[in-house]
Amino acid sequence: MNKNDIITDTVLRIGMNGEGILSHEGKTVFVPFSLTGEKIQFKVLKVESKIAYGKLLEVYTPADCRVRPRCKVFGKCGGCQLQHMGYAAQLKVKEEIIRVCFKKIAGLDVDVKPAIKCTKTYGYRNKLQLPVQYTDEGTKIGFYAENSHRVVPIKDCPINPEWTSGIINAFEKYISEFNIKGYDFKTNEGDLREISVKDVGGNLIITAVITNKPLKGVNRLIDLLKEQLKSEFSLFLNINNTLSNVIYGKEFILKYGPPEYILDTRGIKHKIGVKSFMQVNDEIAYKLYSCVKEMIGDNDDTVVINAYSGAGLLTAILAKNSKHVIGIEIVEEAVDCANKLAKSNGLSEKITNYLGKVEDIMPDIITNETAKGNKLCLVLDPPRKGCDIRVINSIIESGVEKIIYVSCKPSTLARDVGLLVGSLEYINGEIKRVNDYKERYIIRCVKPFDMFPQTKHVETLVCLERK
Ligand SMILES: C[S@@+](CC[C@H](N)C(=O)[O-])C[C@H]1O[C@@H](n2cnc3c(N)ncnc32)[C@H](O)[C@@H]1O
Known part of the structure; x- marks a missing residue:
């Protein structure tokens, strides 16, 4: 060939x-x-x-x-990989991806439950990130092509709600009226780098990421957004003049609308601001958190450790029915947010949030709680790279009875579950397959949640119980 x-x-x-x-x-x-x-x-x-x-x-x-893909730039833009496949087939593919990962990576035959569907297979995203790029052909708003820094221009995006086209129209008019230049990453020049939008229960938080030049005609931009959008919105400017791929700079300036909107998830009222983390799909996040809660059960005698706890929404949801919940998170703002959330929902007594790395903090927490005679349950929701080996080792050494591991990357999930179960061992910096092993944990359930229809991505929940 x-x-x-x-x-x-x-x-x-x-x-x-x-x-x-x-x-x-x-x-x-x-x-x-x-x-x-x-x-x-x-x-x-x-x-x-x-x-x-x-x-x-x-x-x-x-x-x-x-099936016929809905998007005109499907195959050109790097966002979706499965729009040519009917939804039932997409779910089967995702179940299979998880099954194959567990087999190939950890040597485990797992029974993957049918994936939890999303009722909206399009228009489900609550977050939009649009790079604005300057090229020889002018300024383009769009998405990056797969594995590239080249922007594919778009007019709308079917996996995002219908407000997407209103946002793009408003910014395009504004760019043309004020001769605004998109960002040129080769020269680190331009006026506007990125447009980001968060949909908080139908209200939009819009951020225009700019270089350090003052942005012309912001009031006209606000008027154009008012013309184009049916929903309430806020507009922030963010200044980022670094050469890095990091989207936001430190400074956010509110130009229009309220700084935050309030959401109610499973009875927990939480404020979402420009920096708050949100799962991208409200319906599936709700179903996922409900499933975690159901699996832990109503346990007034159990202390739950919620490792990688983000802005603390799941911590608060779990606190209602547990003896105590301990959140651990590395981002200071997220911990502040989690503490405010606990307070505003009257849950401060039942929640302790720690700032720091799970690998540094969790081993001592487990030792202390076990010494107090508390029954422990562990929720892990790490970033894509999975858990540090120190986290895995501290769990293995501990007596934690139940672990609920939520992951958006099947390969690192399979690796970490293999290490917990015993089919994999970490020896001298390498992970090796173990043939005859004594099971440390039993896999009770592997459940996919389709957080990202039309894409290859999938969220998975695994429930493990100490043997
Ligand atoms: C996938 S998110 C989960 C967020 C949260 N569970 C939720 O549902 O909103 C992973 C979180 O882990 C945090 N994180 C990443 N590495 C960490 C570490 N080593 N120790 C503690 N937190 C970490 C990130 O800041 C992020 O908030």
Whole structure:
């Protein structure tokens, strides 16, 4: 097989990134946007010793689950990978991705429960992030193409609510009226770098990330947003003049509207501001938190440790039915927010929030709580890289009975669960498979939550119990 060859063959299965996989001349070939069972024609883009990558040219026998993507830039923009696949098939693919990760990475055969569906398969996102880029063709608002820094211009985005087109229209008019220049990352120049929007129960918090030049015509921008949007909104400016990929600079300046909006989730009233963390899908976040609560149960005798607790919403939800909840979070603002949330909901007595790294703080907390004779339950919701090995070791050494692990990355989830169960061991800085092992924890449940329809991403909840 050589680069630029045009090949016809049949897709065998779907891979971890949602791409079709086939076997040709002894090589495993990855062809995005093709589906299992389809006879396709593809062009070879890259050949390595055992694998190759192809570009889909034609589908001769479309799979039954093939559907027409709603988005005009699907395949060009890097946001969605599965819009060509019916929703039921997407859920099956995500269940399979989790199953394969547990098998390949941890050697574990797990029974993955049917994925929890999202009733809105489009328009579900409550967060939008739009880079504004200056190119030879002028200023573009859009999304980055997959694995690139090139902005693909968009007019709307079907996985975001309908206000998306209003935001883009308002900013486009404003850019053209005031001759505003998008950001040029090669020269670190321009006026406007990024537009970000948070939808807080129908109210929008809009941030225009600018370089350190004063932004012209902000009042006109506010008027244009009023013309285009049906919802209430706030407008912030954020100044970021760094060369890094970090989106926000330190300073946020409120130009219009209230600084925060209030949301009610499972009876917990919480203020969402410009810096607050929100799960991207309200419906699935609600279902996920409800499931965590249900799995812990009404335990007035249990102390829950909520590790990687973010702004403390889940901590507060869990505090209502537990003896005490301990949150641990590395971001100071999130801890402040979690403390305010506990106070405003009358839960301060039942919540202690610690600022710091889980790996530094949690081992002592477990020792202290165990010494007090408290029954412990642990909730882990780490970032994509998963848990530090010190976190895993402290859990193994402890007597924690129940662990609920929430993850947005199946591969690191499988690794950490393998280490907890015992099918993997961390030896001299390396993770190794163990063949004959004594199970430390039993996997009670593996449940996918479809937080991100139309994309390859999935949130997974695993419940483990001490053997
Ligand atoms: C996936 S988010 C979970 C947020 C929270 N559970 C929620 O549902 O809103 C992961 C959180 O872990 C925090 N974090 C990352 N590394 C950490 C560490 N080593 N120790 C403590 N917190 C950490 C991040 O700041 C972030 O708030």
